[in-house]
Structure formats: structure tokens, C-alpha cells
Amino acid sequence: MDWNFTQIVPYIPFIFEGIKVTIQVTLISVVLGFIWGSVLALIKISKLGPLNWLAVAYTSVFRGTPLILQLSFVYFATPQLTGYNISQWEAAVLTFTLNSAAYISETIRGGILAVDKGQWEAAKALGVPYRRMMLDIILPQGVKNILPALVNETIALLKESALVSTIGLADILQNANVVKGTTFRYFEPYIIAGALYYVMVMLLTWVARFVERRMRRSD
């Protein structure tokens, strides 16, 4: 067995620098994806005809094609189609937002439909307009139902964010790749990168449990 971390030690801070990009891409995408996914979910449960159909088609396309293809498409095809020279960071956040919104919208839709019909009726009987009812009464309860699923989505996104290394964005995996190329060591940089992802996922799991417990206070 040939492994030796001493040679890698000077490069460890460089790999750690990738954490910032990984977290940024994940969190921004998940927040924007949640907002966009909520809008899609509300459209899907409404009776808005063509808009409804578009939302369903959108979800179908983003769930039916590989994420790495979507990322390459956004990064490489955008300049060709629009002339806009999209940065790696913009392409990453845009792709992950659009993609996670598709998955999150389905989760939220399920969560909304699982809210007791009586809640809708009580809100209607009080004269609450549809938009307010959705935002204040139905969505908060729907989201609570699906909180564990949303955290799972965030965790999945965190791991999938490693795909941004394919367009050269300096996240954890990309920096590990660079270290590999410089030192010709493979085992050590990938073990470190893997450990970083694992710790982040565990932290997220722990945060999720905490949030869930707090939200259950009203049960």
C-alpha cells in the first residue's frame, strides 16, 4: 500500500477553499429552487389551463434528462444561442435552481394536497382570498409535512453540486482534481474531498432534525 498524506498537507487548505463554492451553489440553488418550485407547485394545483400544462412539461423535461447534460447545455449552449457569455458560477446556480425546482415542485405539490381539506374550508369560510390562503394557511402546513423530503433534496443537491467541476468551477471536487494533477497523488485528495462532503451531509442531517423538532412544537 502506498499512501502518504505529508506530501498533500500543503494543498489541504486549497481543497478546503472549494467548500465555499460547494455551499454557495447548493444553498443558493436550493433557496431559489424552493421559491421557483413553490410557484410551479401552485400552478400545478391551480386550474390555469395552458400554464398548468407548461409547468407539467417543465417538470417532465428536467426530471427526464441527465443533470450533467443540463449543466453542459446551459454553460456551453447559452453563449451560442444568446451571445451572453455566461460564467461558470451563473451556469451552475441556474442549472441547479431549474433542476431542483422541478423535483421540489412535485414534493410541494404532494405536501399541499396532503393538507386537510378542512383547512381550505375554514380559510374560505373566513373570506380569505385564494392567494393569501395558499401563502399563510396551506403552504406553511404543506411545507412542514415535506420538511424531511426537502432536506433530502438539499443533501442530494449538495452531492450533485460536485458536477460543477465538469465545467471547471472551483468547488471541492474540482480543487481535489487540481491537487491530483499537481502532485500525481490520487488517493489522498479524493479521500479528503470525500470526507468533506460526508461531514457536510452529516451536519445538514443534524440541522434538519433540529428544525423538524422545532416545527413539531405546534403538534
Added chain:
Amino acid sequence: MIKIEQITKSFGQLEVLKGISTEIGKGEVVAIIGPSGSGKSTLLRCINLLEVPTTGKIIINGQAITDPKANVMQIRQQIGMVFQHFHLFPHMTVLGNLTYAPMKVKGMSKDKAEKKAKELLARVGLSDKADVYPSRLSGGQKQRVAIARSLVMEPQIMLFDEPTSALDPEMVKEVLEVMKGLADTGMTMAIVTHEMRFAEEVADRILFLDGGRLVEEAAPADFFHHPTSERAKQFLEKVR
């Protein structure tokens, strides 16, 4: 105050209401009774348009609410409704449940809404529960909060859909007392109920429904002691 003209309601092939006409006067308390499946709840839910009648007209204070152009939200703000299963908002405290609609729907200030909410909580005997979440309340307490939640909107009419049917027997009384108190203030009320004694005591008039038709309509004393229809006689024999 409420005029119901020949309303029918069908769910697909099933005709639940087969042409019902009646009137409810201002300050009148009407109990709607009848066997299950007779259309009592559907009739009640038509009054605030939770169900839209298939045909027929409902006129409240001269306004035809069944007109497709009617402002449904505004109509509902004037009609309170209490449900069998309370339907309190579980993610809000008791006070939050009461102040939500006045603030967000009527644009009342927070101070004013809270003041009013606290008055009503005192009236239903739950002043000490303002800051707890509904899950901490007993069924009877939940229903009293639900009644208070409707009353903060200052409705002109209160609808009750089997308000005590989901309660443990020892909690029925506290809810009925609140309702009785409300009737004494002159509130116009329509109550779907299985509490015959309460109906007899509090209602001004009984509507007896069976099979989607209004079979008998009479003062409580007459209805409970001298029912005219065969169907009402059979029903009363079974429930008493």
C-alpha cells in the same frame, strides 16, 4: 335575512338537495335536523357557498349570492361557520387563529384585532389559552376557539355544522352553552345538529330534512311533540 329559493345540488349523478325553499329571519335560530345523508350539511354549506347550488337562488339581505357575479369573499366575511372538526389553524396560536382573518382580510390593526380577540376569548371562557397552540386544547376548547374565531369577523349570520358531533360527551355542554349565549345576543344562526334537546330549547324553528327534501318545518314545540309527517314521527321515535 336569508331567503332560499328552490335550491338543488347534485354531485355527479347523485342529487343531494331536491328543491328546498325556506327563509331565515334576522335574529332567528334555526335547527336543521334529519337522518344522515338527508342533505342537512350540504344545505348549510350552500349558504356560504362552500357548495354552489346546482340550481335555485339564495338571497342574503337582498343580495343574490348565487349570482355568478357575486363577490364570494365579501359574502363569506359576513357569514361565520363552525365545523364539526374545528379546523383551527394548527401552525398558529389561539390568538393567531383569532386575529389572522381580521388583520389579513379586513385590514384591522394588530392592536385592535388582539383586543377584540381577547374580548371574545374571555366570552368563551378561554382567556388563559391565548398563547397556546390548538394541539394543546381539548375538543370542547377547540370548538369554543373556533366559534370565537368566526365571531371576531363580526358576522351577521353564524352557521354551525354538527358542532358537537366530534366531541366527548362531557365537552358537549360547554360548547352548547356558548352557542346558547350567542343565540341570546340575537345572532342569526343556522345549526345542523343531532342534539335534539338543545334544538328544542334554543331553536326558534326546526327544519326537518329527509332525502334532500324539506319534509317538515315547524316551531320546536310542535315538531317535537306533534310532528305532522310520518317520516318525522319515525325519526323522532328512533332518536329519543
